[in-house]
Amino acid sequence: MLTRAEHRTARTGGWSALLCVGLGLAAPVAVLISQGIEAAPSTEQGTYLFRITRFTLLQAGLSTFLSLLLAVPLARSLARRPVFPGRRWLISLFAVPLGLPPLVAALGLIEIWGRNGIANKGLSVLGFETPFSIYGLSGILIAHVFFNLPLAVRLILPALERLPPEYWKTAANLGMNGFSLFRLVEWPAIRRSAAGAAGLVFMLCATSFTLVLVLGGGPAATTLEVAIYQALRFDFNPGRAVLLSFIQVGLTLIVMLFLRLFSVPTEEGQTSGGGTSRPDVRGGLHVLLDAVLIGLGLVFVAAPMIAVLVSGLSADLPRLLGDTLFWRAAVTSLSIGIAAATLSVLIASLLVRGRYSAGNRPGSPILAVLAGLSGAAGSLTLLVPPVVLGAGWFLMFGGTTGQLLAPLAVIVLVNALMALPFVMRVIEPAHRNTMERNGRLAVSLGLVGLNRLRQIDIRAMLPALATGFVFAVALSLGDLGAIALFGSDRIITLPWLLYQKLGSYRTADAAGLALLLGGITMGLMVLADRLGNRQRSEER
Amino acid sequence: MTQEPAIAFEDVAFGIGDLSAAFSFERAAGSVTAILGPSGAGKSTLLNLAAGFLTPSAGRIGLNGKDVTRLAPSERGVSMVFQDNNLFAHLDIRTNIGLGLDPALRLDRTAWSQVDHALDRVGLGGFGKRMPATLSGGEQQRVALARAFVRRRPVLLLDEPFDGLGPGLAADMLDLMLEIRAEVGATVLMVTHDPDEASAAADQILFIARGRIAADAPAAGFFDRADLPDLLAYLGNGAKRRGGATI
Structure with a gap:
């Protein structure tokens, strides 16, 4: 509940935040469009564009298929075994890849699946001649499954755990098991989550930049995003970058419209450790099968992380930490991260407040637009991937990378917009909650305006604001998308430094850096998670 | 004896x-x-x-x-009837009862007519195609009893x-x-x-x-x-x- 003056402020704030998001998105897109009019594709370019688009769709489709194909049985196995030592830990571990900087994960994956990795050594012991290649399509698929299999499991598992315990008892009583149980009970329960997860995974894979950049290798395995980057940074072919951007945005638009058909499971839900017992589950061989499946899932997800840890620790860390370049990169990264997070939390707060205020008086068309746009602002930033956004700004600056302030501002803006959907998702429920709980009381006490913001609203939402902030810092720290376009001798971030070390085959340095970068972001993610839990327990 | x-x-x-x-x-x-x-x-x-x-x-x-x-x-x-959630909410009434006869739902025409008879028996004839959520709590428990009835x-x-x-x-x-x-x-x-x-x-x-x-x-x-x-x-x-x- 807000007073009339507070409503005015909230709506003004909402509109200005929208304006900011709109400009951040519209300016680069406008530049892309104005340049695109001049760049009509030639036939030769047409085949190139077609090939890139086809590969983007192919790898995203295959990645999605493989992730889901493995996630469904794994989620079933986990649901069948509600109690085993380390279960809660395993499910927490499955949340890690999502927060891991892609570049760090790529390094770990190379350690495991690369030419000299454990997987290939194992295969050669088994007598396979040609080693499995981490570069090209197979590498991209492995990396995408590494990121998205755990995500899909975490999205699907709650749908099974939410089923009432009587279902499993009835299934046991009636003697349903195996395929009948899957067909008649489990699949109907997870169908929606699985479809939503598939759409989300496809979206993530279709816009994946870093993994394809590092593992893609060669023109045969290049996606739209990487091709945009190459067109701008190497070939300086803005026309091609513009056309690629159009295709990319068109593609994400189609996928997003498709996603709206399903409700994407936004909540990963409480994955209770050892809730419902499963009297329908048999022992014996079935235990072994589930154990093998869960064990394989664990090894697949954990191995690259352990590899990052092991190879990072064997690097010359003291020398790395003594390097001024490292500290310069760290300070730059952190500054960008803090600036981006501040901007993101500010925009998100204004949008959330504006949306709340606008939703308060149904019937007004203008307010409905405000509410709708504020809600959509989050997804809109997903529509235009960071590399595309960066490409627009890059062209606006005429491609000069020598400047300092303008590129930095763009990197901050792009990172802030990137984090916006996640930050909003954290802040919105906390805001709704404090409004429900304290709104009437505050107004009745005459505690309004700035005083109320300071004393009540911000305090009540502090854990949520902090969660969003820390999460945004972590996300920005690990990002290579925006910096890849603007990185130079003058602007060096940690991921950019890591990428350069990788490119110049300074493998040991890269391993050490990856450990440091991964450690920092993981630490921040854990912190964000803790803060988020505190908020949730306060809301209860 | x-x-x-x-x-x-x-x-x-x-x-x-x-x-x-x-x-x-x-x-x-x-x-x-x-x-x-x-x-x-x-x-x-x-x-x-x-x-x-x-x-x-x-x-x-x-x-x-x-x-x-x-x-x-x-x-x-044994047949069991719980306080809640006796019926799979995503399956219609007939299917819920039919599962009592065969857990994989391989039912021939006589089996399905048994199901319909059980529905008649609990006073819910003609409800077979409805979903559990459209029934009252009492009616849902009748369906559960109907399933116990066909299981015998x-x-x-x-x-x-x-x-x-x-x-x-x-x-x-x-x-x-x-x-x-x-x-x-x-x-x-x-x-x-x-x-x-x-x-x-x-x-x-x-x-x-x-x-x-x-x-x-x-x-x-x-x-x-x-x-x-x-x-x-x-x-x-x-x-x-x-x-x-x-x-």
């Missing part, structure tokens, strides 16, 4: 410490037993042991002369099935259950917390307190007894203690 007990618990033990339970009792075929006791006393534990959802740490459970202690729930010859298992286990239906409806459902029981010839164990329901339906009472059988007696006149402190404490807080469902 020597009468083999339809239900036999021989020194059945479950759990340890304060939460432990130990039960010994026998029931003749065709009897109806009401299980009463305070929340958390172990009523549902007893039922879940009989159904096979829990495995005892010691002792033996016999159903109709067969040792079922190690058998899976579906191999024990010799033991029927009821876990507070008529709780929350309101007194009139609960009484109707109780009558329907007793009719179906008679037609199937099943032996009934029924957890309830309503002394009236117990008196109306059961010939025997099992009164459970702290994981033990505190009394095993005929239903007639049971609630007038003054020699059971646990029973007095249970009834003392108001003869109809609602809520505190046993899970």
Whole structure:
């Protein structure tokens, strides 16, 4: 509940935040469009564009298929075994890849699946001649499954755990098991989550930049995003970058419209450790099968992380930490991260407040637009991937990378917009909650305006604001998308430094850096998670 | 013919410490037993042991002369009706009942006509294509009874099935259950917390307190007894203690 003056402020704030998001998105897109009019594709370019688009769709489709194909049985196995030592830990571990900087994960994956990795050594012991290649399509698929299999499991598992315990008892009583149980009970329960997860995974894979950049290798395995980057940074072919951007945005638009058909499971839900017992589950061989499946899932997800840890620790860390370049990169990264997070939390707060205020008086068309746009602002930033956004700004600056302030501002803006959907998702429920709980009381006490913001609203939402902030810092720290376009001798971030070390085959340095970068972001993610839990327990 | 007990618990033990339970009792075929006791006393534990959802740490459970202690729930010859969620919400009524005949739903025309007959029997003829959510709570429990009816298992286990239906409806459902029981010839164990329901339906009472059988007696006149402190404490807080469902 807000007073009339507070409503005015909230709506003004909402509109200005929208304006900011709109400009951040519209300016680069406008530049892309104005340049695109001049760049009509030639036939030769047409085949190139077609090939890139086809590969983007192919790898995203295959990645999605493989992730889901493995996630469904794994989620079933986990649901069948509600109690085993380390279960809660395993499910927490499955949340890690999502927060891991892609570049760090790529390094770990190379350690495991690369030419000299454990997987290939194992295969050669088994007598396979040609080693499995981490570069090209197979590498991209492995990396995408590494990121998205755990995500899909975490999205699907709650749908099974939410089923009432009587279902499993009835299934046991009636003697349903195996395929009948899957067909008649489990699949109907997870169908929606699985479809939503598939759409989300496809979206993530279709816009994946870093993994394809590092593992893609060669023109045969290049996606739209990487091709945009190459067109701008190497070939300086803005026309091609513009056309690629159009295709990319068109593609994400189609996928997003498709996603709206399903409700994407936004909540990963409480994955209770050892809730419902499963009297329908048999022992014996079935235990072994589930154990093998869960064990394989664990090894697949954990191995690259352990590899990052092991190879990072064997690097010359003291020398790395003594390097001024490292500290310069760290300070730059952190500054960008803090600036981006501040901007993101500010925009998100204004949008959330504006949306709340606008939703308060149904019937007004203008307010409905405000509410709708504020809600959509989050997804809109997903529509235009960071590399595309960066490409627009890059062209606006005429491609000069020598400047300092303008590129930095763009990197901050792009990172802030990137984090916006996640930050909003954290802040919105906390805001709704404090409004429900304290709104009437505050107004009745005459505690309004700035005083109320300071004393009540911000305090009540502090854990949520902090969660969003820390999460945004972590996300920005690990990002290579925006910096890849603007990185130079003058602007060096940690991921950019890591990428350069990788490119110049300074493998040991890269391993050490990856450990440091991964450690920092993981630490921040854990912190964000803790803060988020505190908020949730306060809301209860 | 020597009468083999339809239900036999021989020194059945479950759990340890304060939460432990130990039960010994026998029931003749065709009897109806009401299980009463305070929340958390172990009523549902007893039922879940009989159904096979829990495995005892010691002792033996016999159903109709067969040792079922190690058998899976579906191999024990029991049907079960819970308080809630008896029906799979995403499957229509006919399918929910049909699953009682074959868990993989491979049903021929005679089987489906059995299903329709069961629906008629519980007064829900023509409801087959509806989804559970479109039915009232009482109607959903009728469907659950219809499924028990088509299964024709010799033991029927009821876990507070008529709780929350309101007194009139609960009484109707109780009558329907007793009719179906008679037609199937099943032996009934029924957890309830309503002394009236117990008196109306059961010939025997099992009164459970702290994981033990505190009394095993005929239903007639049971609630007038003054020699059971646990029973007095249970009834003392108001003869109809609602809520505190046993899970």
